[in-house]
Amino acid sequence: MQATPLAIPDVILFEPRVFGDERGFFFESYNQRHFEAAIGYSVDFVQDNHSRSAKNVLRGLHYQIKQAQGKLVRVVHGEVFDVAVDIRKGSPTFGQWVGEVLSAENKKQLWIPAGFAHGFVTLSDNAEFLYKTTDYYAPTFERCIAWNDPSIGINWHSEGPFSLSAKDQQGVLLSEAEVFE
Numbered sequence: 035m036q037a038t039p040l041a042i043p044d045v046i047l048f049e050p051r052v053f054g055d056e057r058g059f060f061f062e063s064y065n066q067r068h069f070e071a072a073i074g075y076s077v078d079f080v081q082d083n084h085s086r087s088a089k090n091v092l093r094g095l096h097y098q099i100k101q102a103q104g105k106l107v108r109v110v111h112g113e114v115f116d117v118a119v120d121i122r123k124g125s126p127t128f129g130q131w132v133g134e135v136l137s138a139e140n141k142k143q144l145w146i147p148a149g150f151a152h153g154f155v156t157l158s159d160n161a162e163f164l165y166k167t168t169d170y171y172a173p174t175f176e177r178c179i180a181w182n183d184p185s186i187g188i189n190w191h192s193e194g195p196f197s198l199s200a201k202d203q204q205g206v207l208l209s210e211a212e213v214f215e
């Protein structure tokens with residue numbers, strides 16, 4: 035497994051070692067020992083999530099202001115553009131974003147620590163998105179930052195128009211959002 039910090043170095047891209055043969059392929063989608071050695075600290079994943087989205091569905095930018103979740107995300111069908119935004123007050127990269135194309139084909143994974151808002155847009159006809167989280171779902175603590183906040187300026191690598199939940203249509207600007215102290 036190869037681990038590469040992105041431009042915001044706390045966000046780490048994982049590329050697994052894939053064993054292909056005439057039957058198909060095998061790879062370890064998660065190995066705690068290798069993962070923790072790569073990020074340099076231990077984490078405890080408590081929940082696995084799985085969502086399916088049609089083309090141009092955009093989910094985000096989400097975070098939990100309390101019970102903040104670290105997320106290890108991957109795609110097992112189709113392709114998405116996945117984005118993390120640094121919302122840690124005082125961070126030198128506060129308000130900056132990083133993104134990566136994750137697909138069933140490239141088998142890439144992103145580690146997005148607590149302290150980031152997270153979202154993705156579906157690039158393929160459909161995409162199935164799986165992720166592990168380091169804390170439990172807590173809807174009362176859920177917050178949403180507007181996907182198109184000009185102060186963040188995310189390039190979603192897709193023309194749209196995007197399909198968003200009613201909740202995500204109400205996302206607030208980063209300047210008005212609760213952030214991590």
Ligand SMILES: Cc1cn([C@H]2C[C@H](O)[C@@H](COP(=O)(O)OP(=O)(O)O[C@H]3O[C@H](C)C(=O)[C@H](O)[C@H]3O)O2)c(=O)[nH]c1=O
Pocket residue numbers: 083085093094096097105152153154171199
């Ligand atoms: C996130 C979550 C949702 N739900 C229920 C609540 C709703 O009835 C339904 C759909 O929830 P929502 O529209 O919030 O799902 P997403 O828009 O995919 O939300 C996620 O999208 C972005 C990409 C994230 O990073 C977060 O993990 C999460 O906010 O699933 C649960 O029961 N447990 C959960 O952990």
